[in-house]
Amino acid sequence: MDYGLTQEQEQLREEVRRFAENEIAPVADEYDREEKYPAEIVEKAAEMGLTGAHFPMEYGGVGYSTLDMALVTEELFAVDPGIGLCVTSAGFGAEAIMEFGTEEQKEEYLPPIAEGEAVMGAAISEPHAGSDVSSLSTRAEKDGDEWVVNGSKMWITNGSIGDYFVVMCETDPDVGDRYTGFSQLLIERDRDGFESEKITGKLGIRASDTAELRFDDVRVPEENLVGQRGMGFPQLMQFFDETRTMVAAQAVGIAKGANERALEYAEEREQFGRPISEFQAIRHKLSEMHTRTEAARQLTYKSAWSVDNAEDDLTMLASMAKEFASDVATDAADEAVQIHGGAGFVDDFDVERLYRDAKITQIYEGTTEIQKNIVARELLDEGY
């Protein structure tokens, strides 16, 4: 058992933090307020290699492990979750291409993400299919050597700015089993019949682009099928452990950011003639926030390590990490605002932004309630 990060990981963390402090922190408020996608920052992040770091070398990446990616995510989210998500989500859906795509698909779709020339997305949720993913109704029908896609997708990260999407479609509605019959298709924005509408008014992560996608007789060639026909769900589920671990890392980052800001403010703010960090009520808050964050971090790192090294308890660990860390993040952001008092209730200090941003970690990639169901299901050995 080894509990330390390598020198490389320490350097990675420091340099990512330096990037976030210099390039993201000064403009985070502006992008949040205006709900604006930070294309220039994502480009700079790509120059540094942040957008496709987990891709293999031959496709423009660095081959970073899940733990490395968790460290990167944590540092970006500690500074600003909104823009942090824009950077880490540039390759959403790429896992499916890496694992199940053809050589041609990998060569065509992965390097542009790593080089900052394209952004992609994964399209699963629909207006009537959130947690119940098996009720999806976007259809893809075979017509000669093309797929014809009809339907709509909801809450799609990078939806109005992304260049291509891995879209979960029902291809074989007649099969009996509720988890087979779906396939993953690559759909490019410039196809006729593709429309997107940006969703505004989000509580948090407002710099990140979210949209509804609509497909009206969108035709794509049959070679846009990713992996096997009818195996969309089994292919997708393989990455839930990884993507949930990444949300846990986001949450650890948000908690870390909240803790740092709370500690700094408590040392500076004076009441009754001394810094409020001298009052026991504040000291206990700081102590608890940091302790719980460290616990969430260790659970997250173990889950990340398990993705690459030990798959046995991975599904349970990933759900535990995601569920616990997202609670810690929302609590830490809440306490950080409390410690700031009135100053935390306005946007002079960015704990207000973190407070709003934290909530999403309890919702996306499977709600807290779904994660608890998964943990129980794994404990009781019930299978899917």
Added chain:
Amino acid sequence: MKVLVTVKEVAAVEDDFEIDGLSIDDRYLEYDLNEWDDYAVEAAVQIAEAADEDVEVVAATIGPERSEETIRMALAKGADRAVRVWDDAIADQTLLDVNAKASVFEQVVAEEEPDLVLTGVQAADDALGATGVALANRVGYQWAAVVNDLDYAAGDDVATVRRELEGGVEEITEVDLPAVLSIQTGINEPRYASLRGIRQAQQKEIAPHDLSDLGLDAETVDGALELTDMYEPESESDATIFEGGAEETATELANVLRDKGVVGE
């Protein structure tokens, strides 16, 4: 061709710290690559990247083993390898003076035979600002100090540099190679180490040398300077707030600036 860049790991204190005798405890310090050296590394890497021929960029430092973590960032940003000099005799010095540093780097230059040596103008900790020029004098290279613009392509015999002089005056001058240039901040925009660069840097060589490896003895680093005291200078500030319309306050401000000697009569 070969470019040698001298780099230094410097410590910065946190907002609150305590001085203990002649030193500050490690828990109050954060170590980082000297800011000026970051620009010097970038200048060297840019020369290498723009070159048609092979350009080797070698970073040289005087520092303990701990400094390898910092020096590796120079490697992550594109330097090819590094040389690190350390010795008990160096560790024993309270303050390594310019002569001692120049003696060490003189031997590194003799060993590496670079065509161009880039140093930072100064180090953020001791701020002596003389190592580059002293080194040039020792090795008999041409030199230019406080360079804030550099026009040089690998293989050329002459570098065109713009340097900062006193009083806001700048000069443009030509320097024959081999040369030592001390690089000012702002000359370029230092890159972030790329994730690929950080990974590759783990495999790059940081060759350790002690004084005897360089043919030097312990007395070489005995300097004329000794650190005798360390204290925090008292700082004073006062603020004057002008009230009223723009015209009167502008006049008041102008008077103050004239009194303080910021602007001439």
